[in-house]
Amino acid sequence: MRLIADRLGGKRGGETVFSDVSFALGQGDGLIVTGPNGAGKSTLLRTVAGLLPTGAGAIRFEAAGADFPTLASACHYLGHENGMKKALTVSENLAFWQEFLGSPHLPVIDALEMVGLDTIGHLPFGYLSTGQKRRIAIARLLVSYRPVWLLDEPTAGLDKHSEIQFIALMKAHLEDGGIIIAATHLPLGLDEVKELRLGLT
Numbered sequence: 001m002r003l004i005a006d007r008l009g010g011k012r013g014g015e016t017v018f019s020d021v022s023f024a025l026g027q028g029d030g031l032i033v034t035g036p037n038g039a040g041k042s043t044l045l046r047t048v049a050g051l052l053p054t055g056a057g058a059i060r061f062e063a064a065g066a067d068f069p070t071l072a073s074a075c076h077y078l079g080h081e082n083g084m085k086k087a088l089t090v091s092e093n094l095a096f097w098q099e100f101l102g103s104p105h106l107p108v109i110d111a112l113e114m115v116g117l118d119t120i121g122h123l124p125f126g127y128l129s130t131g132q133k134r135r136i137a138i139a140r141l142l143v144s145y146r147p148v149w150l151l152d153e154p155t156a157g158l159d160k161h162s163e164i165q166f167i168a169l170m171k172a173h174l175e176d177g178g179i180i181i182a183a184t185h186l187p188l189g190l191d192e193v194k195e196l197r198l199g200l201t
């Protein structure tokens with residue numbers, strides 16, 4: 001499996017936000033995207049996820065096998081919004097995502113345990129605190145297997161303990177041969193990852 005960006009450009013509202021971005025990631029590789037507000041970190045992630053068209057250049061995905069033939073089928077995208085229905089319970093939300101995404105990985109209860117929230121599966125998602133909502137969005141990464149994780153400010157709103165737990169999950173995903181691209185303002189504590197800085201230095 002390889003994910004390659006070749007002189008990639010990203011546009012927003014017709015304006016070029018970043019250009020000439022190149023990287024090549026293989027199994028077990030992480031890329032941390034940094035840069036000031038507005039530099040285009042979210043735009044880059046959304047472009048790689050296929051949610052925005054490429055402004056220039058190309059993204060190539062060389063699949064490892066038949067299970068995930070395209071980048072769209074191979075990636076989890078965690079954006080600023082958590083992607084959950086407020087009125088459904090936490091467990092119902094995760095069960096929905098597992099069925100929708102396919103490739104079941106951890107049972108919902110185990111995924112909740114991994115983020116330390118196994119006692120609140122019965123609560124409507126809308127009742128949760130900001131950090132708890134983020135942790136449930138992280139549990140979504142675990143209920144269905146996808147080799148490529150695209151994470152936009154994944155630790156925003158997490159307390160120190162939850163941040164450490166999540167870093168361990170990311171390390172495990174990389175050790176398992178996955179790929180992670182994460183946009184962040186905070187150091188993520190991942191060793192041996194590549195860094196891409198957008199915007200002014």
Ligand SMILES: Nc1ncnc2c1ncn2[C@@H]1O[C@H](COP(=O)(O)OP(=O)(O)OP(=O)(O)O)[C@@H](O)[C@H]1O
Nearest residue numbers: 012013014017035036037038039040041042043044
């Ligand atoms: N829908 C849109 N139409 C026009 N411009 C947009 C749109 N969405 C974002 N932009 C602009 O694109 C630029 C890049 O935004 P982006 O969200 O990618 O930055 P970022 O690096 O993720 O910022 P932050 O650190 O604040 O999250 C910004 O100048 C933003 O105002």
